Amino acid sequence: MRRRTRWAALLLAAAALAGCGSASGPASPSGGGTKKLVVWDWKSGDDATAAYLDRAKAGFAKRHPGVTVEFVAQPFDQYYTLLGTAIQAGRGPDVMLFNGGGRIRDRTDALVPLDPYVAGDRDRLTGWDAFREGGRTYAAPVTLQGHPIYYDKKLYEQAGLDPDRPPATWSAFLDACATLRKKTGTACVALxxxxxxxxxxxxxxxxSGALTDREYDDWIAGRRDWTSPHVKRIFELWKETDAAGLDNKGANSTALFNDAFALFSSGKAAHVIGLMSDVGHWKDFAEFLAPDDIGVMRAPVITAGATPSLPYDGGIGYAVAKWTPDPVLAADLVRSLTSRDALAAFHADAGAIVSDTSIDVPKDGPAVSAILSEIESGEPALHVALSSRTLDLMGRLSQQLLSGSVTVDEALRQLAVSDREG
Structure with missing residues (x-):
């Protein structure tokens, strides 16, 4: 069975590599050959991004009328595996989409530094740090990605809680969870x-509710202390909340995308740590919940003196492959994909909080207004600072913590080693 699965993956990778920019001839605006750029992402197959891509392609076509742009939507659950195959082969798409953080930082050897090409967009866009490594920028941010805590105001009302005053401390949060469970029968957290x-x-x-300001800054800067009692407390709470029945049953067998979010939007859980891009966010939830019933709260204070804030970074961004025949042309496509006109469409149709925060976007309910008001004082997300290797290990250990097969101390020891080794 494993052998069949491996061959299936190899065949899929081979098929994916068939749609590569370098295989289609040089993509030069002035040279000969087929003028074509191939883009890999996991968004172009979504109806919600159709207008965004149409506007980006239209703007690019005005400047380069003889160039064909082909978007190849890859399945997200296999995206980075396919991309890894392309990188090993040294041929693939000209432009590719990345999540900010470790996913792109681990692959910068295969990318073109974009600093000379995006200098004019520095002040217009935000979220650049998630796509930087070693002082260089490797992708231009399209969206901002953050992790607000959403809560169901209607369930709060049913439980006799004030829907406009969510709990501000961890002890108050636990009290609210107990009340919600007793009065509504719902889980406190969708996980x-x-x-x-x-x-x-x-x-x-x-x-941000557990670490001191100094610890938070040190974590983002790479000076992470996995032995800190405040770091340990986060992982203890991960285990304790599940053991106490605050989470929905079977968290380890529940998919985050999109089963956990569906539990929240269907009223089966009162809170969820979601996203602010274009999935698992306020607009998704508003399909089932009235916009006025979707609240956004800051992290409850776990450690005295902590300063809760909205955690966010650059969400997704387009990068240029080192093997592209014409990096100048490919970089100009990236600029079209982050143009003001295109990003305005992304927000309007998908509900994404885009990297150009100067765009006058509609305030579709209190949730998005609350998120936008927090951006200026927000801080980078803690997990985005970690390498993809450490994130993968943390995922496995988190499952073992919930199942009881590893202790918090042992999990933190392994994470410290992984983080130190990069």
């Missing part, structure tokens, strides 16, 4: 950790 990603949301969503 999905089947992919091992739930721990990332938990760490970043609650971290």
């Amino acid at each position: 999905g950790n089947k992919e091992g990603a739930g721990i990332q949301f938990f760490l970043s969503g609650l971290g």
Whole structure:
């Protein structure tokens, strides 16, 4: 069975590599050959991004009328595996989409530094740091990605809680959870950790309420102390909340995307640490919940003196492959994909909080207004500072913590080693 699965993956990778920019001839605006750029992402197959891509392509076509742009939507759950195959082969798409953080930082050897090409967009866009490594920029941010804690105001009202005053401390949060369970019968927190990603949301969503300001800054700067009692407390709470029945049943067998979010939007859980881009966010939830019933709260204070804030970074961004025949042309496509006109469409249709925060976007309910008001004082998300290797390990250990097969101390010891080794 493993052999069949491996061959299936190899065949899929081979098929994906068939749609590569370098295989289509040089993409030069002035040279000969087929003028074509191939883009890999996991967004172009979504109806919600159609207008965004149409505007980006239209703007690019005005400047380069003889160039064809082909978007190839890859399945997200296999995206980085396919991309790794392309990188090993040294041929693939000209432009590719990345999540900010470790996913791109671990692959910068295969990318073109974009600093000379995006200098004019520095002040217009925000979220650049998530796509930087070694003082260089490797992708231009399209969206901002953060982890607000959403809560169901309607359930608060049913439980006799004030929907406009969510709990500000961890003890008050536990009291609210007990009341919600007693009065409504719902889980307090919707959690999905089947992919091992739930721990990332938990760490970043609650971290600013647990770490001191100095610890938070040191973590982001790479001076992480995994032995800190405040770091340990986050992982203890990860285990304790599940053991106490605050989470939905079977978190380790519940997919974060999109089963956990569905539990929240269907009224089966009162809180969820979600996203602010274009999935698992306020607009998704508003399909089932009235916009006025979706609240956003700061992390409850776990450690006295902590300063809760909205955790966010650059969300997704487009990068240029080192093997592209014409990096100048490819970089100009990236600029089109982050143009003001295109990003305005992304927000309007997908609800994404885009990297150009000067765009006058509609305030579709109190949740998005609350998120936008927090951006200026927000801090980088804790998990985004970690390497993809450490994130993968943290995902596995988070599942073992919930199952009881590893202790918090042992999990932190392994994470410290992984983080130190990069």
